[in-house]
Amino acid sequence: QVQLEESGGGVVQPGTSLRLSCAASGFDFDEYAMYWVRQTPGRGLEWVATISNHEVNIYYGDSVRGRFTVSRDNSRGILYLEMSDLRGEDTAIYYCARAMRDSSGFFCDLWGQGTLVTVSS
Amino acid sequence: QPFLSQPPSASASLGASVTLTCTLNSGYSNYKVDWYQQRPGKGPRFVMRVGTGGIVGSKGHGIPDRFSVLGSGLNRFLTIKNLQLEDEGDYYCGADHGGVSKFVAVFGAGTKLTVL
Numbered sequence: 001q002v003q004l005e006e007s008g009g010g011v012v013q014p015g016t017s018l019r020l021s022c023a024a025s026g027f028d029f030d031e032y033a034m035y036w037v038r039q040t041p042g043r044g045l046e047w048v049a050t051i052s053n054h055e056v057n058i059y060y061g062d063s064v065r066g067r068f069t070v071s072r073d074n075s076r077g078i079l080y081l082e083m084s085d086l087r088g089e090d091t092a093i094y095y096c097a098r099a100m101r102d103s104s105g106f107f108c109d110l111w112g113q114g115t116l117v118t119v120s121s
Numbered sequence: 122q123p124f125l126s127q128p129p130s131a132s133a134s135l136g137a138s139v140t141l142t143c144t145l146n147s148g149y150s151n152y153k154v155d156w157y158q159q160r161p162g163k164g165p166r167f168v169m170r171v172g173t174g175g176i177v178g179s180k181g182h183g184i185p186d187r188f189s190v191l192g193s194g195l196n197r198f199l200t201i202k203n204l205q206l207e208d209e210g211d212y213y214c215g216a217d218h219g220g221v222s223k224f225v226a227v228f229g230a231g232t233k234l235t236v237l
Binding site: 035037043044046057061097102104107112114 | 164177181215223225227
């Protein structure tokens with residue numbers, strides 16, 4: 001079955017770190033770029049990071065650049081998001097998504113169910 | 122970078138049709154936009170990509186024929202015919218911008234669709 005499953009969310013204090021994982025199954029993980037996208041409860045979607053299939057190109061949104069690190073283990077089919085110096089505004093549901101590429105750019109054709117990160121003292 | 126505007130809400134009766142609009146900011150009229158559906162409590166689901174020439178590529182997995190798109194100027198439209206209760210949810214448009222050295226992805230704020 002083609003799917004993505006996030007894990008690693010939880011309640012953490014401000015200033016601490018947390019690592020999220022996204023396990024891919026049912027497709028050739030190393031052929032796809034991947035996204036992390038977050039959603040504040042009750043609000044819209046915010047792009048967090050994009051990583052190319054072999055980690056050559058990595059991009060971050062302005063609000064997380066310098067604090068978050070995206071990586072992947074193609075041999076295990078897992079995408080990671082290492083989050084440090086967490087702030088209250090990082091509280092969100094974090095989704096991983098598979099990115100298809102065409103001549104117009106990327107679109108996310110497969111999404112996970114998300115994992116909730118709550119940053120609170 | 123592109124900016125995407127969406128009305129916060131839309132509603133239509135069961136069995137009727139509704140058109141959702143995503144508007145690009147000036148200077149980005151050649152950009153393609155992706156539509157995503159998010160049902161309550163679920164992750165987003167890719168619907169389809171749209172440019173000024175209409176659909177680009179294929180619809181997302183399981184998206185029924187009732188869903189169609191058009192593009193005109195700065196506007197990208199998603200039309201849903203014969204509305205069903207299962208169509209209720211939030212609809213987001215998204216786009217990306219940039220090349221190898223700089224990349225950004227953006228989403229509209231979403232439109233909440235209510236089926237009456």
